[in-house]
Amino acid sequence: MDHLLSQEQQTLIKAHIQAHQHVPGGLMPLLHAIQDDIGYVPEIIYPDISKALALSVAEVHGVVSFYHHFRTHPIGKHVLQICRAESCQAMGSEKLETELKSRLGVDYHQTTQDGKVTLLPVYCLGNCGCSPAVMLNDEVYGRMNSEKVSELIAEVCHG
Amino acid sequence: MVKVYVPIDSTALSLGAERTAKAIVAEAQARGIDIQLIRNGSRGLFWLEPLVEVELAEGRVAFGPVQPKDVASLFDANFINALSDSAKGHPLYLGLTEELAWLKTQQRLTFTRVGITDPVSLEDYLAHDGYKGLKNALALSGADIVKAVTDSGLRGRGGAAFPTGIKxxxxxxxxAEQKYVVCNADEGDSGTYSDRMIMEDDPFVLIEGMTIAGIAVGATQGYIYLRSEYPHALKTLNEAIRRANIAGYLGENIQGSGKTFHLEVRRAAGAYVCGEETSLLESLEGKRGLVRFKPPLPAIEGLFGKPTIVNNVISLATVPIxxxxxAQYYADYGMGRSRGTLPIQLAGNLKQTGLVELAFGATLRELLYDYGGGSASGKPIRAVQVGGPLGAYLPESQFDTPLDYEEFGKIWAVLGHGGIVAFDETADMAKMARYAFEFCAIESCGKCTPCRIGSTRGVEVMDKIVAGKNHPQNVQLLRDLSDTMLNGSLCALGGMTPYPVLSALNHFPEDFGLSNKEAAA
Known part of the structure; x- marks a missing residue:
């Protein structure tokens, strides 16, 4: 395994691989488990996964790269997702995106300079009754504007 | 001890319900008042969330929307004695919840318990008619259970409207040695959240529906394929499944019947196309979510090549009732070939958004104005998208269309999963058409050319039309491209992207720089 992964991370990954080795269709739950714990799916572990699950490295890469949710590099401490879907557009999400990008000084898929917040687009959070919606880590927030989101970021990420 | 209800549904939480609940508990403690706080689901009146209810002998009394800053004044008004004159005088007093016109006029069958019970309390579920359907099913043969579902007229609520009983x-x-029941909980359509509400607010009804499905067809393993954007639903479902297992409602020998049904939640990973059933099955098998050719149908060769029921959350959650x-009780609701009820989700630019379950047949206008209260911005409603990102945009002249699968089909629109997104007059429909292609390009699985390439070409053509380049030729090209996608795509993603595009073009030609006459040509 990659020397960039800590001993603890390597142990965690190994345990997850072992636990999912014989689960039917176990690759997806395995990738989730790894990303939940260490924040991303390091490409360096593809050979270990492929060996344990009897897949080719190409197949593992294919699955990781197919799904928007999985990422292969570490990101910021917090993840802010802005909904870009129709209901939120009907309530001004485009303005919210533009303002937040400029306030944070990043575009989508980028992380703020202090490493605190990664900005991601999302297509529907199921909070369409209270558009525009954003998700900060695992919590959804409705009827947002850039001031309210900035307050949230200050409270959650810098508090 | 007085029971006080504060919802734990994501939408209520997104408006601060957690802080409201904490403030109520703290204030009660500070004043030495004994209350029992119950975290229920949402009643679905989102403009009133966080909606706090107090239980009295007369019924539950609602106050809302309650923010932490309102809590002290509620206690000052003695809101615990919710029908006292002082409580009634509070500006957030709404009266008996069941008497609220918005709720009283609904026909809640699938959502009968939503907002009323504590979602993860099995006792609460049983006390509100839960597991009565399973009890009856256990006394029937598989064929008779299937017959009941067929006779009810239930059609797939995910959007395709295929008769559930036939599947x-x-x-x-x-x-087959092994069969599966798969619940499609990859609710990715903008404007829809009814699946999420069932999973967060009444998870046992979905578990019961899947168990009945398993017993009916002889499937012993079920999977709920849940979108990764729903962390609260994941937590609630897992907790409900754990409790159902302990109580003998899942696992081996269910309620002493000798029947087995195991259930597991699997997380999706943010691919919209995995809401398509064959792509979903690929994903469940641990592969890229590429759409499969049909036949074989999933009912014959589904998950891991075995016969598989794939149904949407609402379809399965409707089976218990x-x-x-x-069957007749359910079939007595509705119109034409659309039997029963549809949980409609009001979204976008509306004053009063939320969940409205009604028998098929209500008009869009009733939903937008009687329930929705018109636009949130106060400007006229210009367009409405029904049925998610692949649904058509409807202009005001079509607002009297009854919600019915066939009636919508007649105007080249779809009901889909019952989501209604309203746009006011500031909406630029050419921009929305471009977005439909952009979304398709981002989410295409890449297996078929019309979708993979067509979506990108569509964005380019839209850019040229908006820029006014070779106008008539590019509009013709847009129609040709849409025709190719409609007829040549493997699944609904590429095959229905032309719905929002062409409906926007046909109903709002001025946004594309065309006169009505030019658009018709």
């Missing part, structure tokens, strides 16, 4: 019957008659009250 089940195919799986029932497919001989059909088995409880009978």
């Amino acid at each position: 089940w019957n195919t799986v029932l008659n497919a001989p 059909i088995l409880d009250k009978g």
Whole structure:
């Protein structure tokens, strides 16, 4: 395994691989488990996964790269997702995106300079009754504007 | 001890319900008042969330929307004695919840318990007619259960509207050692959240529906394929499944019947196309979510090549009431070939958004104005998208269309999963058409050319039309491209992207720089 992964991370990954080795269709739950714990799916572990699950490295890469949710590099401490879907557009999400990008000084898929917040687009959070919606880590927030989101970021990420 | 209800549904939480709940507990403690706080689901009146209810002998009394800053004044008004004159005088007093016109006029069958019970309390579920459907099902043969579902007229609520009973019957008659029940909980359509509400607010009804499906067709393993954007639903479902297992409602020998049904939640990973059933099955098998060719149908060769029921959350969550009250009871609601009720989700630019379950047949206008209260911005409603990102945009002249699968089909629109997104007059429909292509390009699985390439070409053509380049030729090209995608795509993603595009073009030609005459040509 990659020397960039800590001993603890390597142990965690190994345990997850072992636990999912014989689960039917176990690759997806395995990738989730790894990303939940260490924040991303390091490409360096593809050979270990492929060996344990009897897949080719190409197949593992294919699955990781197919799904928007999985990422292969570490990101910021917090993840802010802005909904870009129709209901939120009907309530001004485009303005919210533009303002937040400029306030944070990043575009989508980028992380703020202090490493605190990664900005991601999302297509529907199921909070369409209270558009525009954003998700900060695992919590959804409705009827947002850039001031309210900035307050949230200050409270959650810098508090 | 007085019971006080504060919802734990994501939408209520997104408006601060957690802080409201904490403030109520703290204030009660500070004043030495004994209350029992219950975290219920949402009643679905989102403009009033966080909606706080107090239980009295007369019924539950609602106050809302309650923010932490309102809590002290509620206690000052003695809101615990919710029908006292002082409580009634509070500006957030709404009266008996059941008497609120918005709720009283609904026909809640699938959502009968939503907002009323504590979602993860099995006792609460049983006390509100839960597991009566399963009890009846356990006394029936598989064929009779399937017959009840067929006779109810239930059609797939995910959007395709395929008769649920026919699908089940195919799986029932497919001989196999192992069969599966898969719940499609990859609710990715903008403007929809009814699946999420069922999973967060009444998870046992979905578990019961899947168990009945498993027993009916002889499937012993079920999977709920849940979108990764729903962390609260994941937590609630897992907790409900754990409790159902302990109480003998899942696992081996269910309620002493000798029947087995295991259930597991699997997380999706943010691919919209995995809401398509064959792509979903690929994903469940641990592969890229590429759409499969049909045939074979999933009912014959589904998950891991075995006969598989794939149904949407709402379809499965509707099965318990059909088995409880009978097929005819359910079929008595609705119009034409659209039987029963549809949980409609009001979204976008509306004053009063939320969940409205009604028998098929209500008009869009009733939903937008009587329930929705018109636009949130106060400007006229210009367009409405029904049925998610692949649904058509409807202009005001079509607002009297009844919600019915066939009636919508007649105006080249779809009901889909019952989501209604309203746009006011500031909406630029050419921009929305471009977005439909952009979304398709981002989410295409890449297997078929019309979708993979067509979506990108569509964005380019839209850019040229908006820029006014070779106008008539590019509009013609847009129509040709849409025709190719409609007829040549493997699944609904590429095949229905032309719905929002062409409906926007046909109903709002001025946004594309065309006169009505030019658009018709």
